Amino acid sequence: xxxxxxxxxxxxxxxxxxxxxxxxxxxxxxxxxxxxxxxxxxxxxxxxxxxxxxxxxxxxxxxxxxxxxxxxxxxxxxxxxxxxxxxxxxxxxxxxxxxxxxxxxxxxxxxxxxxxxxxxxxxxxxxxxxxxxxxxxxxxxxxxxxxxxxxxxxxxxxxxxxxxxxxxxxxxxxxxxxxxxxxxxxxxxxxxxxxxxxxxxxxxxxxxxxxxxxxxxxxxxxxxxxxxxxxxxxxxxxxxxxxxxxxxxxxxxxxxxxxxxxxxxxxxxxxxxxxxxxxxxxxxxxxxxxxxxxxxxxxxxxxxxxxxxxxxxxxxxxxxxxxxxxxxxxxxxxxxxxxxxxxxxxxxxxxxxxxxxxxxxxxxxxxxxxxxxxxxxxxxxxxxxxxxxxxxxxxxxxxxxxxxxxxxxxxxxxxxxxxxxxxxxxxxxxxxxxxxxxxxxxxxxxxxxxxxxxxxxxxxxxxxxxxxxxxxxxxxxxxxxxxxxxxxxxxxxxxxxxxxxxxxxxxxxxxxxxxxxxxxxxxxxxxxxxxxxxxxxxxxxxxxxxxxxxxxxxxxxxxxxxxxxxxxxx
Amino acid sequence: xxxxxxxxxxxxxxxxxxxxxxxxxxxxxxxxxxxxxxxxxxxxxxxxxxxxxxxxxxxxxxxxxxxxxxxxxxxxxxxxxxxxxxxxxxxxxxxxxxxxxxxxxxxxxxxxxxxxxxxxxxxxxxxxxxxxxxxxxxxxxxxxxxxxxxxxxxxxxxxxxxxxxxxxxxxxxxxxxxxxxxxxxxxxxxxxxxxxxxxxxxxxxxxxxxxxxxxxxxxxxxxxxxxxxxxxxxxxxxxxxxxxxxxxxxxxxxxxxxxxxxxxxxxxxxxxxxxxxxxxxxxxxxxxxxxx
Numbered sequence: 001x002x003x004x005x006x007x008x009x010x011x012x013x014x015x016x017x018x019x020x021x022x023x024x025x026x027x028x029x030x031x032x033x034x035x036x037x038x039x040x041x042x043x044x045x046x047x048x049x050x051x052x053x054x055x056x057x058x059x060x061x062x063x064x065x066x067x068x069x070x071x072x073x074x075x076x077x078x079x080x081x082x083x084x085x086x087x088x089x090x091x092x093x094x095x096x097x098x099x100x101x102x103x104x105x106x107x108x109x110x111x112x113x114x115x116x117x118x119x120x121x122x123x124x125x126x127x128x129x130x131x132x133x134x135x136x137x138x139x140x141x142x143x144x145x146x147x148x149x150x151x152x153x154x155x156x157x158x159x160x161x162x163x164x165x166x167x168x169x170x171x172x173x174x175x176x177x178x179x180x181x182x183x184x185x186x187x188x189x190x191x192x193x194x195x196x197x198x199x200x201x202x203x204x205x206x207x208x209x210x211x212x213x214x215x216x217x218x219x220x221x222x223x224x225x226x227x228x229x230x231x232x233x234x235x236x237x238x239x240x241x242x243x244x245x246x247x248x249x250x251x252x253x254x255x256x257x258x259x260x261x262x263x264x265x266x267x268x269x270x271x272x273x274x275x276x277x278x279x280x281x282x283x284x285x286x287x288x289x290x291x292x293x294x295x296x297x298x299x300x301x302x303x304x305x306x307x308x309x310x311x312x313x314x315x316x317x318x319x320x321x322x323x324x325x326x327x328x329x330x331x332x333x334x335x336x337x338x339x340x341x342x343x344x345x346x347x348x349x350x351x352x353x354x355x356x357x358x359x360x361x362x363x364x365x366x367x368x369x370x371x372x373x374x375x376x377x378x379x380x381x382x383x384x385x386x387x388x389x390x391x392x393x394x395x396x397x398x399x400x401x402x403x404x405x406x407x408x409x410x411x412x413x414x415x416x417x418x419x420x421x422x423x424x425x426x427x428x429x430x431x432x433x434x435x436x437x438x439x440x441x442x443x444x445x446x447x448x449x450x451x452x453x454x455x456x457x458x459x460x461x462x463x464x465x466x467x468x469x470x471x472x473x474x475x476x477x478x479x480x481x482x483x484x485x486x487x488x489x490x491x492x493x494x495x496x497x498x499x500x501x502x503x504x505x506x507x508x509x510x511x512x513x514x515x516x517x518x519x520x521x522x523x524x525x526x527x528x529x530x531x532x533x534x535x536x537x538x539x540x541x542x543x544x545x546x547x548x549x550x551x552x553x554x555x556x557x558x559x560x561x562x563x564x565x566x567x568x569x570x
Numbered sequence: 571x572x573x574x575x576x577x578x579x580x581x582x583x584x585x586x587x588x589x590x591x592x593x594x595x596x597x598x599x600x601x602x603x604x605x606x607x608x609x610x611x612x613x614x615x616x617x618x619x620x621x622x623x624x625x626x627x628x629x630x631x632x633x634x635x636x637x638x639x640x641x642x643x644x645x646x647x648x649x650x651x652x653x654x655x656x657x658x659x660x661x662x663x664x665x666x667x668x669x670x671x672x673x674x675x676x677x678x679x680x681x682x683x684x685x686x687x688x689x690x691x692x693x694x695x696x697x698x699x700x701x702x703x704x705x706x707x708x709x710x711x712x713x714x715x716x717x718x719x720x721x722x723x724x725x726x727x728x729x730x731x732x733x734x735x736x737x738x739x740x741x742x743x744x745x746x747x748x749x750x751x752x753x754x755x756x757x758x759x760x761x762x763x764x765x766x767x768x769x770x771x772x773x774x775x776x777x778x779x780x781x782x783x784x785x786x787x788x789x790x791x792x793x794x795x796x797x798x799x800x801x802x803x804x805x806x807x808x809x810x811x812x813x814x815x816x817x818x819x820x821x822x823x824x825x826x827x828x829x830x831x832x833x834x835x836x837x838x839x840x841x842x843x844x845x846x847x848x849x850x851x852x853x854x855x856x857x858x859x860x861x862x
C-alpha cells in the first residue's frame with residue numbers, strides 16, 4: 001500500500017465540441033498523487049484547471065467529453081469509461097468535491113442535518129438518530145461551534161465561511177481518499193479564508209486525505225500544498241515542489257505570473273507582468289480645463305457621511321407590524337458617520353471585508369447614492385443636489401465598477417458607450433465624437449477600431465479598459481474605482497494596475513480606490529483607510545499602516561493575508 | 571459569429587430550429603398574402619356584383635358562374651371562400667398587430683416607468699395592473715367592446731386595454747432587474763438624464779422577454795378578436811374577419827356544409843400556431859437556463 005500513487009492521471013484530454021468548433025479545455029494532463037498528499041493546481045481562468053477536477057470525478061457534461069486515451073486511475077482502478085452507476089459509488093465515497101460557491105451547492109430548502117443525512121444515505125444505510133449523531137460530529141469536526149443546534153439550521157442562516165465549512169464537512173463524511181477543492185476560498189473574505197486554510201491543513205493531516213486544491217491564487221496554494229502544477233491553455237507547464245516552483249520558477253509563464261503580483265513589487269512602480277501601452281491620453285479638452293483649484297489640500301471632502309438601508313414596509317406589512325405578526329424591518333447601517341479628506345492628486349485606498357460599507361461609501365462619493373446624512377464636496381461644490389429627490393449634479397467624479405461584464409450596456413457598441421456621456425454633456429460635438437473615442441481607446445491600450453464592437457466580443461480585461469475609457473472620457477478630476485481588478489486574472493490585473501498608475505500621473509487624477517486586496521492597495525495608493533462595519537477604524541500613509549498597524553482589526557486583516565515564500569521586496 | 575451585432579447573433583441561433591424557421595415562413599407568407607389579398611384573391615368578396623346566389627353553399631372544387639373554380643367552396647351568399655379567407659386574414663392580422671402594438675407601447679411605458687420611478691408611484695401603478703390581471707382578458711374585452719360599440723377603432727381599444735397589463739408586468743419585472751445592474755448605475759453616475767437612461771439603456775435590455783410576450787400577445791389578440799367577432803360583438807358585418815366567417819358558417823355545420831366554417835377555422839389555427847411557435851423559439855433562446 002505504501003508508495004503506489006493514490007491517483008494517477010495520464011494524458012487526460014477533455015474537449016468541448018461546440019458550434020464554434022472543438023475547445024481543448026484539458027489537453028493532455030498527467031500527474032500522480034500519493035496518499036495524504038496536497039497538490040495545488042494553479043492557473044488563470046480558462047486554463048482548464050477546474051475542468052481537470054471535473055474530469056477526474058466524471059462530471060463532464062455534454063458537449064464536453066473525456067477523449068479516448070485519457071486515463072484516471074484511483075488505486076489502480078480505471079475511472080475513465082466507467083458506467084455512471086459505478087462512478088456514483090465512487091463520488092462522495094472515495095473522491096469528493098468542494099465547490100467555489102457554497103450557496104449554490106447546498107440546497108436552500110433543506111436543513112444542514114437533512115442534507116448530511118442524504119449524503120450519508122447515498123452510500124450506506126443509517127438510522128435517523130445515527131445520521132443526526134454523525135451530522136453533529138461532522139460539523140464539530142470542521143470547527144462549527146454549537147454543532148448540536150446548528151444541525152437544524154438552513155444554509156441561509158450561516159455566513160459564507162460557515163457554509164463552506166458545511167460543504168467541507170459533507171465532503172469529509174465518508175472519509176474519502178481524495179478531496180478536490182475548486183477555488184473553495186475565492187468567494188470568502190481574507191480573514192475567513194485564513195481560518196479555513198488553517199483548518200483544512202489540520203484536517204488533511206488528521207485524516208490522511210489527499211487533496212487537490214484548485215486555485216488562481218499562488219499565495220493560497222503556497223500556504224497549503226506540498227507540490228504545485230501550473231496550468232495554461234489546458235496543459236501543465238510546470239510542476240514540482242511548491243517552494244521550488246515559487247522561488248525558482250523554470251517556465252517563463254510561472255515567472256510572469258509571479259511578476260504580476262503586486263506584493264512582489266515596489267509600491268507605485270509599474271508591474272513587470274503587465275506591459276502597458278505607451279499612447280498618451282488625449283489632452284484635457286479646452287472647455288474642461290479645471291478652474292483654479294481653491295483648496296488643493298482639502299480637495300475632496302467627505303463629511304459625516306451616513307447611509308442606511310431600510311426595507312420600506314408596504315401597506316400589508318405595516319398592518320402586520322401593528323398587529324404584531326411581523327417584525328420591524330431590518331435596518332442596515334452601511335456607512336456610519338465617515339469623514340475623509342483627500343488632497344488633490346492623491347490616491348486613497350479604501351480597504352475592508354465584505355459588508356464593511358466600502359462600496360456604499362464609494363457610491364455615495366460618486367453621487368450614485370444620496371447619503372442620509374452628511375455631504376460630499378469636490379473643490380467646494382457639492383456632488384449631489386439638495387432637496388427631497390437629490391440627483392447628481394457634477395461630472396467631475398466618475399466611477400469604475402468591479403464587474404466589467406455587468407458595467408457595460410450589452411446592447412451598445414463600446415464606442416457609443418464611451419461617447420454617450422461626453423455627447424450628452426456637450427464635452428464634444430457629434431462630429432468629433434468618433435475621433436475622441438478612438439483617442440481614448442488608444443489611451444487605454446486598445447485598438448481604436450474596436451469602437452464598433454459590442455461588449456461580448458471582449459475579454460474581461462479588455463472590458464475593464466473600455467470601462468476606464470468611458471469614465472475618463474467624461475474628463476473627471478476624481479475617479480472612484482470600486483474593486484476594478486477583483487474579478488480579473490493576475491496578469492490582467494497587473495496590466496490594469498499599470499494602466500491606472502500611468503493614467504493617474506498623466507491626468508493628475510484623484511483616486512478613491514476600493515478593494516479587499518491589501519497588496520493591490522499598497523501598490524497603488526498613497527494613503528489607506530481601513531473600514532470595518534461602516535466606520536473607518538484606521539487611516540494613514542500606506543507604508544505606516546501596513547508596517548505598524550494600530551487597530552486590532554487592521555492587525556488581524558494583515559495577518560490573514562497569505563504570503564508567498566521568498567517574498568523579498570527587491 | 572463573434573463579430574456580429576446582438577441581432578445578427580440572435581438570428582443565427584434562431585435559424586437552428588427548423589420548426590421555428592418554417593413557422594416564421596408561414597407567418598411571413600400569411601402576412602404577405604393578406605397584404606396582397608386584392609391581387610391574389612380570385613374574387614373581390616365585397617363586390618356584390620361578383621356574387622351570385624345560385625353559387626351559394628357550393629362544396630370545394632365547384633366551378634361557378636364567374637367561370638373559375640371555388641377551391642374552398644362558397645358561403646351562404648355565394649361568396650368564394652378562399653377570397654373571403656384572404657380578406658378575413660387581412661382584417662384579423664391588422665387587428666392583432668395594431669392592438670398588440672398599442673398594448674405594447676402602453677404596457678411597456680407603464681411597466682418600465684414604474685420600475686424606474688420606484689416608491690409609491692411604482693406601487694400604485696403595479697397594484698392597478700395586478701387588479702386588472704385578476705380579470706380574464708376575454709371578460710374585459712367583452713365588456714369594453716359591448717359598451718364602446720362596434721367598429722375597428724373601438725375593438726382595437728378593447729383588445730389593447732385587455733392586454734397591456736401582460737406587457738406591463740413583464741416590462742416591470744425585466745426593468746427592475748436591469749435597474750439594479752452596474753451599467754445602469756454607471757450611466758446614472760455619469761450622470762445622464764432619466765429619460766435617456768430609460769430609453770437607451772433599460773428599454774433595449776428589457777426587449778428579449780418583451781418580444782416573446784409580444785408574439786404571444788399578437789396571437790392572443792387575433793384569437794380574442796375572432797372570439798368577439800364570433801359572438802357578434804366585435805367588428806361590424808362590413809369588416810368580415812376570420813372569426814365572423816366561422817360564425818357565418820356555424821349554422822351549416824350540422825347540415826354537412828362543413829367548409830364554410832372549417833376552412834376559415836384552419837386558417838386561424840395555422841396563423842396562431844405559427845406565431846406561437848416563433849414565440850416559443852424566441853423564449854427558448856432568451857431563457858438563459860437553456861443556453862449551451
